[in-house]
Amino acid sequence: MTMTRKAAIVVSDYYQNNNLFKRNDPAYDRDDCLYCFSRLREKLGAAGIELNTSDISKVSDAEIVIYNDMPRELPEKLPGQKFYLLALESIAIHPANFEVARYGSFDKVFTWYDNIVDRDKVVKVNYAFLFKTDFDLSGGNKNKLVCLMANNKRSSHPGELYTTRKKAIAWFEAHHPEDFDLFGQGWDLLFAGTKLAGVIRRLGLKRFFRRNLHACYRGIAQEKLPVVSRYRFSLCFENVRDIPGYITEKIFDCFFAGCVPVYLGANNVTDYIPSDCFIDMRRFKDFAALYQHLVAMSNHEYLGYLQRIKGFLTSEASYAFTGDYFADTVARGIAGE
The missing domain is CATH 3.40.50 (Rossmann fold)
Incomplete structure (x- = not known):
C-alpha cells in the first residue's frame, strides 16, 4: 500500500x-x-x-x-x-x-x-x-462594436498599462460613446486603485464614494463570456507590457467568447499565439486609427478572425495554455x- x-x-x-x-x-x-x-x-x-x-x-x-x-x-x-x-x-x-x-x-x-x-x-x-471552443462562428450575435473589461487599478511599474486603458476609455467616451462599453470593478468609485480605496472597502463605506464617473460604464459582469460575446472586439490590454511570456486570461477570455481581441501586452505574444488571431494594438499610432480600422473591417474579414481563433484553440499549439x-x-x- x-x-x-x-x-x-x-x-x-x-x-x-x-x-x-x-x-x-x-x-x-x-x-x-x-x-x-x-x-x-x-x-x-x-x-x-x-x-x-x-x-x-x-x-x-x-x-x-x-x-x-x-x-x-x-x-x-x-x-x-x-x-x-x-x-x-x-x-x-x-x-x-x-x-x-x-x-x-x-x-x-x-x-x-x-x-x-x-x-x-x-x-x-x-x-x-x-478551454471553451463552442462559440458562434456566424458573428450574428454582436450588438455593439467594442468593450473593455478590467478592474480600475494603479501601478508604479514603468511598463504598466493601467494608464493606457484609461486613455482608451477617455478617447472612446469623448469620440464614440455609442460604440463602447466599460465593465469591471472600481470605475464608479472615487480613489479607486489607491490605498485609501482599501480602507474604504474594509470599513464598508463604498456606497458613500460611488459616483457616475464614466458614461459608458455598465457595471460588473457576473460572467465574462456571455457579456464579451455580444461585442465584435474587446480592448485586451495586459496589466504590464513588454514582459516576455506574460499572456493572461484577458486574450483567452476573448477567444472563448468568440470576440476578436485588440491586444497589447507581451512583446513576444506571437511566439505563442498566431498574429492573425488578434489585432495588434502596436500597429496603430493612436485610438483614432484603431477605431477606423475596426469600423472598416468587413464581415468576411471578421469571420476569418473567428475561424482562425477556433483553429488555434483546437490545435496542439494552444495546449500549453x-x-x-x-x-x-x-x-x-x-x-x-
Whole structure:
C-alpha cells in the first residue's frame, strides 16, 4: 500500500479551507478560474500526494509546500521538506515573485516569465484555462462594436498599462460613446486603485464614494463570456507590457467568447499565439486609427478572425495554455523529485 504524502499550498485567506479547489462555486470559481488548481490536486492525488490549503495541511506538517506567489517571509525548511513556488502574479502587482536571488529557498519555481526559465530550477508554465471552443462562428450575435473589461487599478511599474486603458476609455467616451462599453470593478468609485480605496472597502463605506464617473460604464459582469460575446472586439490590454511570456486570461477570455481581441501586452505574444488571431494594438499610432480600422473591417474579414481563433484553440499549439498542461507540468515537477 502506497503511503500518502502530505502537501500544503499557501494561499490568501479567501482561498483557505480548500476553497481553492471549489469548482463550480461562483463565489470562488468565477469563469472557471480555479480549474487548473483542481486539476493539479487531482494529478498529485493520483501520484499519492494529498494537497490541501495550508490551514488544513500545516506547513510544519507537510512534506511538500507550494507557495502561490512569493511570501514576505519563508519559514525554515525542515529536514526532508520540499518548497515550490508558483510565480504567476504580474510583475506590476507582485514584483517579489521575480526576486531571483530568493529562488534558492525553493526546489523548483514555476512561472510564465520567459527571461528566467531554465527548464531545470525554473520551469515554464503559462496562465492556464478550461478551454471553451463552442462559440458562434456566424458573428450574428454582436450588438455593439467594442468593450473593455478590467478592474480600475494603479501601478508604479514603468511598463504598466493601467494608464493606457484609461486613455482608451477617455478617447472612446469623448469620440464614440455609442460604440463602447466599460465593465469591471472600481470605475464608479472615487480613489479607486489607491490605498485609501482599501480602507474604504474594509470599513464598508463604498456606497458613500460611488459616483457616475464614466458614461459608458455598465457595471460588473457576473460572467465574462456571455457579456464579451455580444461585442465584435474587446480592448485586451495586459496589466504590464513588454514582459516576455506574460499572456493572461484577458486574450483567452476573448477567444472563448468568440470576440476578436485588440491586444497589447507581451512583446513576444506571437511566439505563442498566431498574429492573425488578434489585432495588434502596436500597429496603430493612436485610438483614432484603431477605431477606423475596426469600423472598416468587413464581415468576411471578421469571420476569418473567428475561424482562425477556433483553429488555434483546437490545435496542439494552444495546449500549453490548458489547465491539464499546467497540472501535468507542475505535478511532474513535484512528484518526480
